[in-house]
Amino acid sequence: MKNLPKLFRQGDVLIERVECIPNNAVAVQSDNERIVLAHGEATGHAHTLSQKGAKLKQVPGETATYLEIAEALAEVHHQEHATVSLQRGQWRVTRQREYGPEAIRNVAD
Amino acid sequence: MTDLDRYIAACDYPGVLAPQDVDRHLADYLKALGIKRQIVRLGPDWAVTGSLRRTIEEILTDVVRRNPAARAARAARAARAARAARAARAARAARAGALRRFASWCVQYSGWWWNWEMSWLAATFLGAKQLNKENVAAWAKPLFEAFISGCWILYWTDDTLYWAAKPTVHKETNGRLHNEGYAAIESDVENIYFFHGVAVPAFVVVKPEWITVKHIEDEQNAEVRRVMIERYGQDHYLLDSKAEKVHEDDFGTLYRKEIPNDEPLVMVKVVNSTPEPDGQFKDYFIRVPPTIKRAHEALAWTFDKKESEYAPDVQT
Numbered sequence: 001m002k003n004l005p006k007l008f009r010q011g012d013v014l015i016e017r018v019e020c021i022p023n024n025a026v027a028v029q030s031d032n033e034r035i036v037l038a039h040g041e042a043t044g045h046a047h048t049l050s051q052k053g054a055k056l057k058q059v060p061g062e063t064a065t066y067l068e069i070a071e072a073l074a075e076v077h078h079q080e081h082a083t084v085s086l087q088r089g090q091w092r093v094t095r096q097r098e099y100g101p102e103a104i105r106n107v108a109d
Numbered sequence: 110m111t112d113l114d115r116y117i118a119a120c121d122y123p124g125v126l127a128p129q130d131v132d133r134h135l136a137d138y139l140k141a142l143g144i145k146r147q148i149v150r151l152g153p154d155w156a157v158t159g160s161l162r163r164t165i166e167e168i169l170t171d172v173v174r175r176n177p178a179a180r181a182a183r184a185a186r187a188a189r190a191a192r193a194a195r196a197a198r199a200a201r202a203a204r205a206g207a208l209r210r211f212a213s214w215c216v217q218y219s220g221w222w223w224n225w226e227m228s229w230l231a232a233t234f235l236g237a238k239q240l241n242k243e244n245v246a247a248w249a250k251p252l253f254e255a256f257i258s259g260c261w262i263l264y265w266t267d268d269t270l271y272w273a274a275k276p277t278v279h280k281e282t283n284g285r286l287h288n289e290g291y292a293a294i295e296s297d298v299e300n301i302y303f304f305h306g307v308a309v310p311a312f313v314v315v316k317p318e319w320i321t322v323k324h325i326e327d328e329q330n331a332e333v334r335r336v337m338i339e340r341y342g343q344d345h346y347l348l349d350s351k352a353e354k355v356h357e358d359d360f361g362t363l364y365r366k367e368i369p370n371d372e373p374l375v376m377v378k379v380v381n382s383t384p385e386p387d388g389q390f391k392d393y394f395i396r397v398p399p400t401i402k403r404a405h406e407a408l409a410w411t412f413d414k415k416e417s418e419y420a421p422d423v424q425t
Contacts (some may be wrong), residue, residue: 007423008422011383083425084423098396101335
């Protein structure tokens with residue numbers, strides 16, 4: 001496992017391998033067959049992966065989300081970025097943020 | 110429906126507008142006060158005429174008398190106008206425009222800030238009822254009914270009680286006044302423009318392409334300047350105002366622009382890892398806290414990481 005990539009960036013989303021997902025994380029329900037990691041604000045574009053063999057979880061009150069991948073490989077797609085392949089295991093997903101004098105907000109591409 | 114329920118419903122502007130009912134209730138109000146006035150609505154086509162004009166001219170004269178700088182400015186303007194006889198007509202038109210702006214300020218803002226705003230006045234009736242103050246209710250009840258019928262602001266002159274209808278109000282979900290394309294307060298007297306709760310000149314909202322670097326740098330109010338920079342485009346402002354290039358590395362370029370009486374604008378320019386359909390790689394800017402000194406540190410911050418923790422194996 002040592003030399004496998006651990007930190008991926010796809011546009012405004014950072015995906016990093018973690019040892020484990022916090023115990024208090026709860027599964028996030030998806031409406032259809034896709035898991036959406038992040039929606040674009042204006043474009044309708046999104047970072048998505050198939051629900052087959054993947055679970056999205058979130059710790060209440062935290063902005064980062066977690067992915068549990070049971071398949072050997074799971075592909076994260078986006079309309080404007082090349083596909084990223086995640087190996088089996090646990091991952092944390094962080095949205096990119098930008099600073100503002102009044103509030104820090106998420107970037108959305 | 111209780112009077113309190115009616116009051117709460119009437120606070121959702123603009124709501125109902127029944128001008129004849131407003132006139133009738135205001136007539137009852139004047140009668141209760143024992144005062145004689147005409148009742149005139151300042152509608153969408155209002156003009157600075159009659160006793161309104163007299164009152165506004167008096168206020169203007171008083172302002173000039175109390176403020177020697179304004180007097181000097183007016184004298185200088187008058188001298189210029191005398192020299193340029195051909196411009197006299199234009200000057201008269203400009204003065205009429207200025208008078209109307211000043212009049213709308215007197216009516217709307219004095220109404221607003223100095224308690225002739227009806228949501229404030231009308232509430233007196235609820236208190237009078239609760240405390241059984243019949244002498245207060247006698248004048249407060251007709252005011253309350255005028256508010257329910259759509260009256261927003263009163264303005265008194267020596268022979269007339271003017272009134273204006275409630276405005277249409279645009280807010281964002283957190284309650285701040287905001288409208289991206291037009292006035293946030295659409296009033297018959299004067300439209301007022303707000304951007305995320307900050308009152309700004311109309312062009313900042315309606316014609317952001319008119320904003321220049323000089324406009325931004327001449328603006329004294331930090332909040333208005335922030336809105337202007339946002340409307341101009343933070344990244345364009347950074348480049349057009351000749352911001353300092355602070356640091357450059359493999360992750361991007363860090364720019365910093367000092368802004369008087371406000372925190373500096375610090376942004377990192379990064380190049381998209383995926384090419385556009387035409388094969389070009391697009392630059393984009395992300396604002397970071399002003400304490401950041403290096404491009405790598407800036408990009409790491411955008412993902413809540415320290416500089417030492419941020420080195421993606423794959424970027425797309």
